[in-house]
Amino acid sequence: MNRILLAEDDQVMREYLTRALERNGYAVAAVDRGTAALPLIEAEQFDLLLTDIVMPEMDGIELAQRAAEIAPNMRVMFITGFAAVTLKAGRTMPNARVLSKPFHLRDLVMEVDRLFEVEAATGI
Template sequence: MARILLTEDDNSMRHFLARSLEMAGHEVLAFGDGEDALPALDASPFDILITDVVMPRLGGFELAKRAQKILPGLPVIYITGFAAVATEADVNIGEITQLLSKPFHLNSLVDAVDRALLAREAS
């Protein structure tokens, strides 16, 4: 089981992803924007950050940079509907970074979480 911080600005997608990850046995704290998620990073540790790339106020790349200053080595899984934007940006911020392009199958997200946990344990 992982403690996951999820940020996704689309309400229905956020609720669907959070519920699906919870059904896979993970604890999920979900926010609609990176700015709203920042206080949670200070309050308690997380095992994985799953974040949308494009969000209002504070996007996924900047959130990941700030999160990894607070929690060094935090695995990041980016989710985006704008794959071209993500591939042009520097998404290799941390040691364990993955990118999923929307739409993606839920199994792909669960597999990405499993890979991130295994890689973190191995490091």
């Protein structure tokens, strides 16, 4: 079972995304900010960091950069409602996927599924 670490500061969105991913067979650990995610990344193994970009204390881009130092094989997917931030994320983490809000839950699950299917097909 693939493990996902979700960092999302909006409680309703965090719970909504967690339920959708768990219903589709993923194990999800959810935190409300990037600074809460780092200790988990250091202590546990995750297959995907799914993070909002705009969060208090530490934004998702900085979180992803630090996570890459700790767990270089972990995949990254950003979620954001800000187009300009999307462009910055793509330049900063070129291998990361970016999903723009608003999105339908099935779109999120499809993107996550696709990410893991590519991994399985290429043996990554």
